[in-house]
Amino acid sequence: MIKVLGYAAKHSYSRLKRIQFEREEARANEIEIEVLFCGVCHSDIHQVKNEWSNTVYPCVPGHEIVGRVTNVGPGGTRHEVGDLVGVGCMIESCRHCDPCQSGDQNYCEGPNAWLATYNGPMVPAAKALNGGNMYGRDNTFGGYSDVMVVNEDFALKIPTNLKPEVAAPILCAGATTYSPLKHWGVKAGDNVGVIGFGGLGDMACKIAKAMGAQVTVFTTTSQKLEEAKRLGISGVLESDKDAMKEMKSSFDFMLSTIPEKHDINPFIELLKRDRTLCIVGALEPMAGVDNSAVAFHRKRVAGSLIGNLADTQEVLDFCAKHGIGPDIEIIDIQDVNDAFKKVEKGDVRFRYVIDMASLKRDESA
């Protein structure tokens, strides 16, 4: 067994604190990774606070992980000791269902769906149709820790010209926005709207621009509008009714990145006929949609969940090729509780990334 240091929440109202736990050593086709950086995703906060009513404690969050391979289990061929690799939201899937066979591990229909990097199977054994626990565990511990052990197929290659700390948020925020932009065929010249300008919104805007689209970001604060301008992205205040009216029926695709329940009705008006608004930020009951606005131009409201492994590798390579990446602020793990509060208030520009070296300096445990 490997002794691991991490930061965990013990229950839904606790701060993250240092813990020690053990991971099994790398088995066949698994690799051991020394974690260098881990992004702070809004999902980490939802999960720690049990806002999806499915959290297993203790909860060690973190699914935007970049690290260096320190050991390769028997039979492993994909990565070598010393390689820089990334781990995103998934560390395993059933590999047999139709989505898995098509490469869409993120839509795995196995009895436990995919195995999340933290908080265990997406469908717990008790809720699975056949009651089985195909992964043999109900909880998993994520990247707010110094060591990860994962199957080599679920570790992505970090391109040499991407800084590891910049690559980290691409594993979730990048894949989550790249996947629907690609799936709905966004192309050069398209008019793309991005709703919300946080960690996902920042990546969505940059990726869509690199795809050649005209991008407009919609936000609620003039401060974020200024930030967008600084990054060369056109923005509009949602409260600017005149601007909203002028953009009616003009967008080829819209992506909502707001991480909580919100009203998408004002944005449905902005879509062209037969086009899609996709929600990736919120995993919860949304405000009701007016079907007359949807039906009158045969529009669609869709959802999309993270990205599959191929998309995740693609977005890493895409960002490296186009010289784009998230705007980040590097923090120590000791500051993660404050960081959570700032993320909730939208006060981060745009992603906190934990320098995991700070964990070794922590003597509180």
Add this chain to the structure above:
Amino acid sequence: MIKVLGYAAKHSYSRLKRIQFEREEARANEIEIEVLFCGVCHSDIHQVKNEWSNTVYPCVPGHEIVGRVTNVGPGGTRHEVGDLVGVGCMIESCRHCDPCQSGDQNYCEGPNAWLATYNGPMVPAAKALNGGNMYGRDNTFGGYSDVMVVNEDFALKIPTNLKPEVAAPILCAGATTYSPLKHWGVKAGDNVGVIGFGGLGDMACKIAKAMGAQVTVFTTTSQKLEEAKRLGISGVLESDKDAMKEMKSSFDFMLSTIPEKHDINPFIELLKRDRTLCIVGALEPMAGVDNSAVAFHRKRVAGSLIGNLADTQEVLDFCAKHGIGPDIEIIDIQDVNDAFKKVEKGDVRFRYVIDMASLKRDESA
């Protein structure tokens, strides 16, 4: 001017009563039609009662019209005197916008959108972007009358082997359900769910079956379940949780035909990955959708509005070819107010069709 007899509501809480009004005689490319039959659509009731907050009074409803051509205006070539023709929800569109040029008159983006068979332009002049009134009128009078005058392009040909009274509801209920079934590519062997079993649901089931799909209808009453069985259609009670659970992730397409706000969340669970639930029944704010159910398998919720002219002709021909049509009950115009009440209670099997000859027997005015 032509003297016309019709049935109209004078305000939102009035019963329909006989009125006399005038229509202009057929101008260039217009035809005059003696109305034989007109279906009673749930939209007629919504409109009469001002449930969409846009009703112009007096309101003469009716957009499932079958009649005989009695006069052809100058230059008309499409129909001849004596032809049996149908008029659906639209009687004109801008003809210049991208949707009109693509044959999708029902998604017309002209300043007033399409001209509805009753209640005038879909976008009234006061609300149009340029404030214009391209049709020169704010109200139109529908098929609860003995004479219609419409542009020949908006009159469909009734196939010789369709009874006129059976053809009438196909002009709206048939087109509204055929159009999305076709648009989303329903094909032989697909598993199609139809939510709600009224006038639209009846047509949706029959059309999807004739396309070769496996069809399941979802209803809330065992009485409707029996009716479905009688028509050879498999049905499930929405309240049957076990049956619903067994059908999880099994449908290629679902069509909701319920004519009012309702909860589609239980049905989203039944869709396969990457598939669409389309709402055609309700034109109003819907119950909120849980985006986790949508996002977890990249599903889509769409809307669709009636059908374009080509779809409407196609569905008439399709029904004639496959020997299908709505189950109807023929009524006199004098019974229309009672019929409205029964439609609202779901007590019709499945479409009332008014025999317009009854109008001539009416001596109350």
